[in-house]
Each structure stands twice: as structure tokens, then as C-alpha cells.
Amino acid sequence: MQKNKSIVLGITGGIAAYKAAELVRLLVKNNIDVQVVMTEAACQFITPVTLQALSGKPVYTGMWDASVPNGMPHIELSRAADAILIAPASADFIAKLVHGRADDLLSTLCLARDCPLLIAPAMNKQMWENPATQRNIVLLKTDAVAVLGPASGDQACGETGLGRMLEAEELLYLINAHLQPKLLKGKKILITAGATLEMIDPVRAVTNISSGKMGYAIAQAAFEMGADVTLVSGATALVPPMGIHTISATSADAMYQTVMQHVCGQDIFIGVAAVADYSPIAMQAHKIKKSESSLTLELKRNKDILAEVASLPNAPFCVGFAAETENLLTYAEVKRNAKKLPLIVANLVSDAMRSEENTVTLLDKNGAHPLPRTSKIEVARLLLKHVNNLLK
Numbered sequence: 001m002q003k004n005k006s007i008v009l010g011i012t013g014g015i016a017a018y019k020a021a022e023l024v025r026l027l028v029k030n031n032i033d034v035q036v037v038m039t040e041a042a043c044q045f046i047t048p049v050t051l052q053a054l055s056g057k058p059v060y061t062g063m064w065d066a067s068v069p070n071g072m073p074h075i076e077l078s079r080a081a082d083a084i085l086i087a088p089a090s091a092d093f094i095a096k097l098v099h100g101r102a103d104d105l106l107s108t109l110c111l112a113r114d115c116p117l118l119i120a121p122a123m124n125k126q127m128w129e130n131p132a133t134q135r136n137i138v139l140l141k142t143d144a145v146a147v148l149g150p151a152s153g154d155q156a157c158g159e160t161g162l163g164r165m166l167e168a169e170e171l172l173y174l175i176n177a178h179l180q181p182k183l184l185k186g187k188k189i190l191i192t193a194g195a196t197l198e199m200i201d202p203v204r205a206v207t208n209i210s211s212g213k214m215g216y217a218i219a220q221a222a223f224e225m226g227a228d229v230t231l232v233s234g235a236t237a238l239v240p241p242m243g244i245h246t247i248s249a250t251s252a253d254a255m256y257q258t259v260m261q262h263v264c265g266q267d268i269f270i271g272v273a274a275v276a277d278y279s280p281i282a283m284q285a286h287k288i289k290k291s292e293s294s295l296t297l298e299l300k301r302n303k304d305i306l307a308e309v310a311s312l313p314n315a316p317f318c319v320g321f322a323a324e325t326e327n328l329l330t331y332a333e334v335k336r337n338a339k340k341l342p343l344i345v346a347n348l349v350s351d352a353m354r355s356e357e358n359t360v361t362l363l364d365k366n367g368a369h370p371l372p373r374t375s376k377i378e379v380a381r382l383l384l385k386h387v388n389n390l391l392k
Contacts, residue, residue, distance in 0.1 A: 006080055012041060015156040020036075021054055024055050034057070089119035097145065098139045116144075122150060149164075150162055189227045195273070195274045196276045198278070229243075230262055231245065235250050252275050277302055319341065322345070342390060343363070362386055
């Protein structure tokens with residue numbers, strides 16, 4: 001069984017410390033072990049009891065904790081960690097890191113670490129924009145410290161600008177990306193996701209049922225693994241993921257044009273989008289009025305994006321998706337062979353639609369490889385690991 005990832009979460013003094021509670025909750029929910037270390041100033045904004053309840057572990061606040069067997073918490077706490085994250089990281093603590101100061105447990109822990117260090121700055125916009133802070137940030141990046149944020153927005157002081165700590169969900173996303181092995185570093189990946197809308201008139205459309213969640217999960221997993229990701233998104237309610245070049249293309253033709261414009265130089269193409277097979281020959285300029293008689297639509301066949309990409313000279317490694325209601329593996333294998341794909345992902349419609357989980361089978365020239373039912377992001381990670389193995 002794979003061991004859970006583990007991080008030390010350092011909390012420094014600032015109003016954004018309240019966000020640390022939600023961050024701990026999300027980390028634990030995502031099976032990441034969290035050991036919280038707080039500065040004295042942090043305890044003025046949020047209590048250790050709160051963080052202990054959420055993390056399920058004692059919270060460390062001082063150098064002289066007798067519960068550590070060898071009396072060296074600044075050594076012991078980082079040795080089992082995959083990373084240290086400081087969130088929020090105050091201007092004062094950032095300055096400490098730059099100069100290698102070690103006058104409390106958290107700063108000493110950072111200096112004595114043998115794991116990566118990430119910081120999420122949080123401060124007033126003038127403090128962030130101050131030349132001293134900007135010099136410190138440059139030096140930290142030179143020392144291979146990952147700087148997550150900050151964001152721009154309303155601040156507790158009543159002003160607006162850069163300096164807000166990223167939200168807990170954003171930090172979770174970036175932490176997950178940091179903790180994943182960079183199997184696809186240097187690779188360029190083009191992904192389609194979501195449904196297309198083929199407009200009948202200004203208010204009606206022909207479409208497929210798709211939330212876009214599987215395609216977005218694959219884009220996230222590819223970003224986590226170090227790839228340069230371009231996501232061509234059809235109609236979806238999802239927020240474009242951080243760190244990914246996302247292009248909106250809501251019709252089958254717009255998606256085809258966008259893919260063909262960006263496919264050159266791509267190493268991998270993954271067609272996850274539920275592209276409508278047919279679209280109206282002509283969109284009506286005005287809303288069609290309801291009548292008692294039936295409505296007849298004349299449809300034309302849309303271009304097969306995946307098949308055209310796979311047939312290109314020097315085509316990227318192409319991965320298709322087959323969503324079926326019956327005879328899953330038979331129909332998926334027929335599709336794989338017809339489009340000459342090295343890999344296709346097969347799933348029953350009932351297993352994926354409107355669900356946060358998915359059950360898929362990977363089909364390649366070596367046969368069928370069923371994956372366990374799990375969250376879509378875990379399916380995406382397993383899929384990309386399989387792709388990486390095939391590329392080798």
C-alpha cells in the first residue's frame with residue numbers, strides 16, 4: 001500500500017492564518033498527513049487547539065517541547081516530511097528565511113530541513129510591493145524555494161491589491177502538483193474536455209451530456225507531472241485550472257479549428273471532450289417559435305477531431321475515450337483500431353456521468369488494463385503513468 005504524503009505546515013502571524021484551518025482540513029481529506037508548527041505570533045490569530053483538532057496531531061509552538069524524544073524538534077519534524085509549507089508566510093518570516101535566521105522553532109526547522117520548502121506569502125500590498133520584500137522573494141527563488149502566490153484582491157486593511165494569500169483550494173492544488181513525480185517534465189500535452197454546443201437558434205443547441213470533470217482532471221494530473229498543458233474546453237461550469245493554458249471552444253467546429261492550430265509540436269493528444277457527431281446545417285438567426293406541429297432539423301456530420309489528429313504526419317501520441325452503454329470493450333477496441341490509436345480509455349456512461357469517480361479500462365496493443373474505481377483525479381494520474389510507460 002502506498003504511503004501517504006506528509007507535509008509540515010508552518011503558520012506565521014497574520015490575519016490570513018484563519019485560512020490555515022481550511023487548508024489543514026482539505027489536506028487531511030486528500031490523504032496528506034499534516035504536522036502543524038506555529039510561531040508565537042500565529043497563536044494570536046488562531047489557536048493550536050483548532051489546528052490540532054483538524055490535523056489529528058499535536059501542534060508544535062516552541063523549541064523546547066519535551067514530547068520529542070531527543071529534544072530536537074527542529075530536526076525530527078522535517079525528516080519524515082515530503083515538504084514544508086509556510087502558509088501564511090509573513091514579510092518578517094520571509095526576511096528570516098532569506099538571512100538564515102533561526103530564532104524560533106519554525107525558522108530553525110526551515111534552516112535544518114532536507115526537504116523542499118514552499119511559501120504562501122500574505123501581507124498588506126505596500127509590504128508586498130516594498131523593494132526589500134521583492135528582493136527577498138527573488139533571493140528565495142534563487143535558493144529553490146517555491147513561492148505560491150500571492151493573489152490580488154480585498155485585504156483586511158481595507159485596501160485592494162497584491163498580497164492576499166491564495167485560497168485553501170488553490171494551495172491544495174499546487175501542493176498536490178509539487179508532491180507528484182515529474183514523469184512528464186518537458187512534454188507538451190494537448191487535451192480536449194467538456195461538451196460541445198451545436199446551436200439550432202440563439203437559445204437552443206444540440207449537445208452531449210458531459211461535465212468536463214474527467215478532462216479537467218487529466219489536465220491537472222498532467223500539470224502535476226510537469227507537462228506543458230494546453231486545455232481546449234467545451235461548454236462546462238468548471239473553473240479553468242491554475243498553471244494551464246485554457247482555450248474556450250464551445251462548438252465542434254471551433255474545437256476542431258483550435259486543436260488543429262495548436263497540435264503542431266505536441267507530444268501527446270488526449271481527446272476527452274464529448275464532441276457532438278452532428279450539427280445543424282444552418283443556425284437560425286432568430287428564436288424558433290413553438291408550434292403545434294413537429295420540428296425537423298437537418299444535420300450535417302462534424303469532423304472527427306481525434307481521427308484527424310491521429311492521421312497527421314508525425315502525429316502526437318493519441319489517446320481516445322470511448323463512453324458506451326453496452327459491449328464496452330468490444331466497441332472501444334473497434335474504435336481504437338479504426339482510428340489507429342495506441343491507447344483508448346473505455347468507460348460505461350453509467351460509471352462516469354455526473355459522478356466524482358470513474359471506472360475505466362485502458363486498451364492498447366497489449367490488451368485490456370482495468371483500473372480500480374476511484375476519484376477522477378486518481379484515474380487521471382494512473383492513465384498518465386500508463387501513457388508514460390508506453391512512451392518509453
